[in-house]
Amino acid sequence: MSDPRAPTDRSTTPPVGTTNRLLGRGSWREARYVADLLRTETVGGAILLAAAVAALVWANSPWRDGYARLRDTVIGPHALHLDLSLGTWAADGLLAVFFLVAGIELKREFVAGDLSDRRKAALPIAAAVCGVALPAILFVVTATLMSPGDSPSEASGILRGWAIPTATDIAFALAVLAVIGTHLPSALRSFLLTLAVVDDLIAITIIAVFYTDTVNLLWLLAAVVPLAVWRLLLKRKITHPLVLAVPALLAWGFVHSSGVHATVAGVLLGLLVPVSREVEDDPDRNSLAERIEHRIRPFSAGFAVPVFAFFAAGVTVIGGGFGAALRDPAAIGVVVGLVVGKTVGVFGGTWAVSRFTRAELDDDLSWTDVLGLSVLAGVGFTVSLLVGELAFGNGSERDNHVKLAVLCGSLIAALLASIVLRLRNRHYRLVEARETADEDHDGVPDVYQAEGRLDPA
Numbered sequence: 001m002s003d004p005r006a007p008t009d010r011s012t013t014p015p016v017g018t019t020n021r022l023l024g025r026g027s028w029r030e031a032r033y034v035a036d037l038l039r040t041e042t043v044g045g046a047i048l049l050a051a052a053v054a055a056l057v058w059a060n061s062p063w064r065d066g067y068a069r070l071r072d073t074v075i076g077p078h079a080l081h082l083d084l085s086l087g088t089w090a091a092d093g094l095l096a097v098f099f100l101v102a103g104i105e106l107k108r109e110f111v112a113g114d115l116s117d118r119r120k121a122a123l124p125i126a127a128a129v130c131g132v133a134l135p136a137i138l139f140v141v142t143a144t145l146m147s148p149g150d151s152p153s154e155a156s157g158i159l160r161g162w163a164i165p166t167a168t169d170i171a172f173a174l175a176v177l178a179v180i181g182t183h184l185p186s187a188l189r190s191f192l193l194t195l196a197v198v199d200d201l202i203a204i205t206i207i208a209v210f211y212t213d214t215v216n217l218l219w220l221l222a223a224v225v226p227l228a229v230w231r232l233l234l235k236r237k238i239t240h241p242l243v244l245a246v247p248a249l250l251a252w253g254f255v256h257s258s259g260v261h262a263t264v265a266g267v268l269l270g271l272l273v274p275v276s277r278e279v280e281d282d283p284d285r286n287s288l289a290e291r292i293e294h295r296i297r298p299f300s301a302g303f304a305v306p307v308f309a310f311f312a313a314g315v316t317v318i319g320g321g322f323g324a325a326l327r328d329p330a331a332i333g334v335v336v337g338l339v340v341g342k343t344v345g346v347f348g349g350t351w352a353v354s355r356f357t358r359a360e361l362d363d364d365l366s367w368t369d370v371l372g373l374s375v376l377a378g379v380g381f382t383v384s385l386l387v388g389e390l391a392f393g394n395g396s397e398r399d400n401h402v403k404l405a406v407l408c409g410s411l412i413a414a415l416l417a418s419i420v421l422r423l424r425n426r427h428y429r430l431v432e433a434r435e436t437a438d439e440d441h442d443g444v445p446d447v448y449q450a451e452g453r454l455d456p457a
Contacts, residue, residue, distance in 0.1 A: 044301025045175025048381070051306035052313040052407070059314035071311050072395070081257055087311040087394055091386055094304035096252055096266035098382065101300045102200040103270015104293045105193075112280035114194050123353050124191060128198035130349030131377055135165040135341030139333035146329035157398075160391040161330045163210065164402055165337025165409065167203045167383035170196035171301060172410065173376050180418045183428040185364055188373055195346070195377065203383045204267045208260055211390040216258045223254035223265065231272045234288065241295070261390070305382055312385040315403045322404065330398055331405035334384075338409035339416070342378035347371055372420035378413030380406060 058067045076082040076089070084092065109115040114124065143158050173192060177184070226247035233244060248269055256262035279287040325331045350370050354361065361367060384406045392399040 044305065045171040045178075047302055047306045048171050048309050049175070051310040052381075055310045055312075055314035056317070056407075059316050060318050064314075064316060067314050068395075071314065082253070085394075090308040090311045091389060091394070092256060092262040093252070094308050095382070095386060096263045097296065097300045097304040098308075099200070099204060099263045099266030100248075100270045101293060101297050102197065102204075103267040104273050104289050104296075105197045105270075106201055106267075107271050107273055107275050108280065108289055108293075109194060109197055111275040112277040114190070115198075116277070122357065123350060124194040124198055126353050127191075127346045127349035127374075128195050128202060130352070131168070131195070131342050131345040131374075132166040132199065132202050134345035134348070135337030136162045138341040139165055139330075139337040142333040142336045143329040146332055157392075158330050158333075161334065161388060161398075161402055163203075163206045164330075164384050164387045164391065164406065165334045165341060165378075165380060166199075166206070167380050167387065168196050168199045168342070168377045169379055169381035169383065169410070170200075171305060172381050172414070173379045176376060176379060176414050176417065177421070180422050180425065183425050184369070184421065185428060187362065187365065188369055192373055192376070199377075200383070201267075203387070204264060207387065207390065208264050211387070212260050214259045219254050219258035220260065223251050223258065223268075226250035226254065227268055227272060230269055231274075234272070234274055234292075237288070239288070239292065263386075308382065309385070312389065313403065313407065315400045315407075317404065324397075325401040325404040328398060328401040328405075330392075331401040334388075334402050334405035335409040335412070338378040338380050338384075338406070339375075339412050342380075342413065343371075343374045346374035346377045350374070366424070368420065369424055372417050372424060375413055375420060376417035379410045379417075380413075381410055384410075 055067070058064065071087040072085045074083055074085050076084050106115075114120040139162050140159055143161075147154070147158060170193070173196065174189070177189060177192065229247040230244065230251065233239075233247070238244075248265075251269060252262055252265040255265035255268075273289045273292055275289045276287060279285050280290070347370055351367075353359065361370070385403060388399050388402040388406065392402065
């Protein structure tokens with residue numbers, strides 16, 4: 001008899017006579033992980049939405065000058081160019097925490113998650129790449145067609161925003177999915193999560209390469225020292241927050257001074273967190289990466305990202321601001337990119353993987369599910385607002401226009417996704433009721449045990 005606690009087989013070779021499946025049901029451990037993450041991100045998404053609404057209300061009230069003064073208040077020492085406004089501190093400092101969590105997620109996915117399996121990784125990577133490329137292309141085409149009379153310099157200035165509609169906001173997207181898709185299969189949520197992780201990697205690469213004007217190599221090389229210390233401390237299991245904060249803050253400060261956007265430091269710190277595939281696969285052990293992520297994620301989702309949203313989303317709509325945004329080619333390009341580009345890109349990338357690998361969609365799913373998820377990927381907020389500030393300057397007129405476009409495009413995408421996914425949710429409610437009826441006293445649905453997807457325990 002085989003040992004029931006033996007590691008789960010992760011072979012990439014399907015059994016003889018079977019067909020490759022896309023978006024198949026994952027393991028019970030994976031389903032529980034996604035459910036826990038969904039709860040955290042749902043709460044974070046609600047706080048994020050509240051912060052954005054509060055900023056919009058204040059920025060359009062009789063006291064809107066107070067909002068602008070608060071956002072533009074400069075604090076911090078001049079050393080290392082740290083005399084920054086509160087809005088910049090939120091964008092450069094607090095968002096680095098968000099990207100630190102994203103870096104840990106990415107490392108775990110590549111070492112022990114779906115991205116470690118080349119066959120499974122092909123789908124989210126292809127969908128993410130297409131979901132980035134097509135919105136950027138549509139932005140350029142739309143902005144160019146709408147500004148035929150502009151001078152070359154003006155046209156070039158508009159096209160600096162090509163990357164704004166390329167990012168998916170994981171907190172908002174998962175929050176919407178939690179509300180409208182309470183009975184949707186965990187495979188869809190896992191796909192959205194993995195897609196967003198790859199999306200974040202592409203986004204931070206775009207920021208580092210295309211939105212960095214000058215680079216001071218000395219400061220960048222200096223950042224290697226605290227990054228190495230961070231890695232060494234974690235390798236030796238030294239995880240006291242105050243001890244780890246020292247190299248993390250130094251790395252952030254050095255990267256910021258180098259001219260590269262400081263959020264890159266967050267991703268580098270996350271990627272340097274040790275991840276053991278053996279430990280990650282063991283349901284009885286909490287890995288170092290998992291513990292660090294669980295400590296930081298509540299701060300990131302509940303404070304860092306909402307504070308950034310509060311300072312970034314305060315756009316004045318009254319007094320002709322909304323009408324001016326409707327006439328701005330950059331704003332129209334952002335809406336088209338988020339609503340149309342993301343949908344066609346993610347759906348097209350998924351279809352292309354199916355077409356060229358001859359893999360079939362899992363029997364439990366339909367292409368309507370993929371369509372709904374593709375529309376939902378158009379919910380862009382945090383990184384889109386950040387790229388808008390980098391492209392056009394925080395507080396500029398065009399930056400305000402694209403911020404409105406990001407809000408409107410995300411709202412449209414969320415509403416359209418709700419229509420599609422709520423229809424599918426009714427179907428899965430009945431399916432889940434049948435599976436729950438077959439659940440044993442161990443609390444694990446029989447479908448996971450019958451299909452060999454129960455992790456060792």
